[in-house]
Amino acid sequence: xxxxxxxxxxxxxxxxxLAFASALGVLSIACQGSRRVKVPIGYTCNIGVYLLTIxxxxxxxxxxxxxxxxxxxxxxxxxxxxxxKRIRDFERDRRIWDSERKGLERAIxxxxxxxxxxxxxxxxxxxxxxxEPQKPKGYKLIVEDATPAAFARILAxxxxxxxxxxxxxxxxxxxxxxxxxxxxxxxxSGDAINIDRVTTGSSLSERTNLTLSLMAQxxxxxxxxxxxxxHARESxxxxxxxxxxxxxxxxxxxxxxxxxxxxxxxxxxxxxTQLLRKNHPLESPPATPETLQFSxxxxxEWAAFARRTETFQxxxxxxxxxxxxxxxxxxxxxxxxALFHCLGSDTLEIGHDSVxxxxxxxxxxxxxxxxxxxxxxxxxxxxxxxxxxxxxxxxCEIDGRKPYISVRKILQLGPSPRNVNARDRAxxxxxxxxxxxxxxxxxxxxxxxxPSKFKVDLVEGAPNNGFPKDADNFPWF
Numbered sequence: 068x069x070x071x072x073x074x075x076x077x078x079x080x081x082x083x084x085l086a087f088a089s090a091l092g093v094l095s096i097a098c099q100g101s102r103r104v105k106v107p108i109g110y111t112c113n114i115g116v117y118l119l120t121i122x123x124x125x126x127x128x129x130x131x132x133x134x135x136x137x138x139x140x141x142x143x144x145x146x147x148x149x150x151x152k153r154i155r156d157f158e159r160d161r162r163i164w165d166s167e168r169k170g171l172e173r174a175i176x177x178x179x180x181x182x183x184x185x186x187x188x189x190x191x192x193x194x195x196x197x198x199e200p201q202k203p204k205g206y207k208l209i210v211e212d213a214t215p216a217a218f219a220r221i222l223a224x225x226x227x228x229x230x231x232x233x234x235x236x237x238x239x240x241x242x243x244x245x246x247x248x249x250x251x252x253x254x255x256s257g258d259a260i261n262i263d264r265v266t267t268g269s270s271l272s273e274r275t276n277l278t279l280s281l282m283a284q285x286x287x288x289x290x291x292x293x294x295x296x297x298h299a300r301e302s303x304x305x306x307x308x309x310x311x312x313x314x315x316x317x318x319x320x321x322x323x324x325x326x327x328x329x330x331x332x333x334x335x336x337x338x339x340t341q342l343l344r345k346n347h348p349l350e351s352p353p354a355t356p357e358t359l360q361f362s363x364x365x366x367x368e369w370a371a372f373a374r375r376t377e378t379f380q381x382x383x384x385x386x387x388x389x390x391x392x393x394x395x396x397x398x399x400x401x402x403x404x405a406l407f408h409c410l411g412s413d414t415l416e417i418g419h420d421s422v423x424x425x426x427x428x429x430x431x432x433x434x435x436x437x438x439x440x441x442x443x444x445x446x447x448x449x450x451x452x453x454x455x456x457x458x459x460x461x462x463c464e465i466d467g468r469k470p471y472i473s474v475r476k477i478l479q480l481g482p483s484p485r486n487v488n489a490r491d492r493a494x495x496x497x498x499x500x501x502x503x504x505x506x507x508x509x510x511x512x513x514x515x516x517x518p519s520k521f522k523v524d525l526v527e528g529a530p531n532n533g534f535p536k537d538a539d540n541f542p543w544f
Contacts, residue, residue: 082122083313084120084311084313085120085131085313086131088118088120088280088282088309088311089132089136090135091309091403092116092118092135092230092278092279093136094339094342094406094409094410095114095115095116095278095280095406096228096278097138097139097342097343097409098342098405098406098409099113099114099276099277099278099346100226100228100346100347101345101346101356102346102356102357102358102405103357103359104358104359104360104401104402104404104405104417105361106397106398107361107366107369107401108370108373111358112256112402113255113276113277113402114402114405114406114409115230115255115277116278116279116309116399116402116403117251117279117280117307117308118279118280118281118309118311119279119281119283119288119305119308119311120281120311120312120313121283121284121310121311121313122282122284122312122313123285128234128282129234132232132282136232137336138336138339138340138343139209139230139339141340142208142343142344143206146205146208146347150203150205153203153205157203164198167195168192168195171191171192175189175192204225205225205226206225206228207221207225207229208228208230208347209229209232210229210230210232210244211231211233211238211239213242213244217244218244222260226347227274227275227276228276228277228347229276229278230277230278230279230280231277231279231280231281232281233280233282234282235282235283240281240283240288240290240291245291245299248298248299248302248304249302251277251279252302252304252307254275254276254277255277255307257275258275259274259275260275274356279308285312292305300440305391305392306389306391306392306394306395309399309429310392310432310435310436311431311432311435312435312439338410345413359405359408359409359415359416360416361401361404361417362416362417362419364419365418365419365422368419368422368423368426369426372400372429373397373400376393376394376397376433377397379393380394385437386433386437388437388440389433389437389440389441392437393433396429396432399432400422400425400426400429403424403425403428404417404421404422404424404426448493451482451489451490451492451493452493452496452497454481455490455493455494456502457482458477458481458482459472459516459521460521463521464522468522468523468524469523469524470515470523470524470526471513471515471516472513472514472516473511473513473514474494474505474512474513475512477490477494478490494514501520501534501535502516502517502520503517504517504534515533517534
């Protein structure tokens with residue numbers, strides 16, 4: 068894979084993280100149909116991964132993604148042609164079957180009308196229903212825009228392996244499919260998906276396999292993450308994703324005419340096509356998934372990564388602020404280890420090298436997640452502190468210039484988001500700026516307001532209500 072990434076990056080002049088996300092997404096869809104992985108701690112899971120790559124205009128998302136997707140799109144076209152042929156055969160067989168059924172029904176009606184025995188005809192009817200033609204299922208490996216109900220129906224009507232791919236992720240992030248993130252969470256886990264609708268009936272997909280590979284501009288992702296009080300993260304969807312924000316400065320690419328993709332892409336296309344055919348047979352449904360297992364030394368390497376990631380979630384450690392992503396990264400490491408192994412081998416034992424490479428990748432994505440969401444959290448805290456400040460100015464008039472307010476009341480009546488962690492971070496920021504003091508007395512916690520910042524009364528015997536005289540020197544909004 069490293070050679071392929073170098074080839075694409077050299078020709079397209081795009082960040083290697085962008086090329087890697089494209090490659091990993093394609094590898095995931097190629098393998099997930101008939102492969103699972105047994106995590107060293109005992110349970111078995113899917114090997115499909117979710118990728119969300121944040122990249123602005125001019126980074127060449129489409130140009131980077133296109134060569135990796137060539138074998139998938141070619142295979143999908145082959146699947147569609149074969150499925151259309153099988154549908155024609157099914158419709159022919161169904162007409163013949165319907166003709167036989169109607170003939171037997173007429174025979175039963177005639178026999179009953181003349182009081183003749185119908186046992187033999189009923190036996191023939193039972194035999195007929197045992198060989199009723201079943202509508203063949205095809206593959207729908209690429210989905211870009213669908214309602215939650217339509218997405219579930221695709222999984223139910225097709226073999227339950229699919230991928231949501233887009234090099235312009237705004238199309239998907241704004242699409243209805245992501246308005247029901249619980250469906251995607253279930254699909255990541257491989258759970259059955261059942262949706263009941265009055266107009267379309269019931270849709271059931273068992274043993275779901277899903278790959279998600281999106282590239283989107285920063286503003287699109289920010290809008291998506293900001294919807295419904297950060298529901299995308301609170302629901303656990305974002306923590307399942309491998310999120311990255313490649314850094315790239317346009318204007319320095321050395322573009323030369325006549326340069327083509329080298330032979331590395333030919334090898335990639337050939338291997339991905341082999342995996343697609345192996346894991347998505349056209350003539351028959353996918354077999355019961357085979358389970359990949361870790362060799363003893365590979366299992367130890369995975370366990371060391373899992374322990375390290377767990378330790379880094381302790382207070383004061385690097386991943387303390389992102390336990391949602393960190394806690395799921397060990398499973399992502401198992402999935403990626405399986406994918407790397409499948410790329411190079413058809414055996415079922417994952418080797419040490421695949422795990423080392425996968426844990427390196429997961430370390431990268433954890434650092435990216437931490438940087439991206441720590442920055443978002445800081446921006447959100449600043450905005451929330453401003454909103455609380457404006458709300459407190461209005462409350463000063465309502466409360467008759469009262470110099471303090473219960474922090475509990477801020478949580479109950481203040482601006483959104485109304486959760487304890489967001490409120491406390493915003494109040495700490497306000498206290499650092501000298502706007503307020505947080506005063507704890509037994510179980511009661513009050514917020515005292517700086518009289519030089521808010522229209523509040525002065526308390527007798529407490530100069531400046533306990534605020535330092537130079538509090539006015541703090542910069543604020």
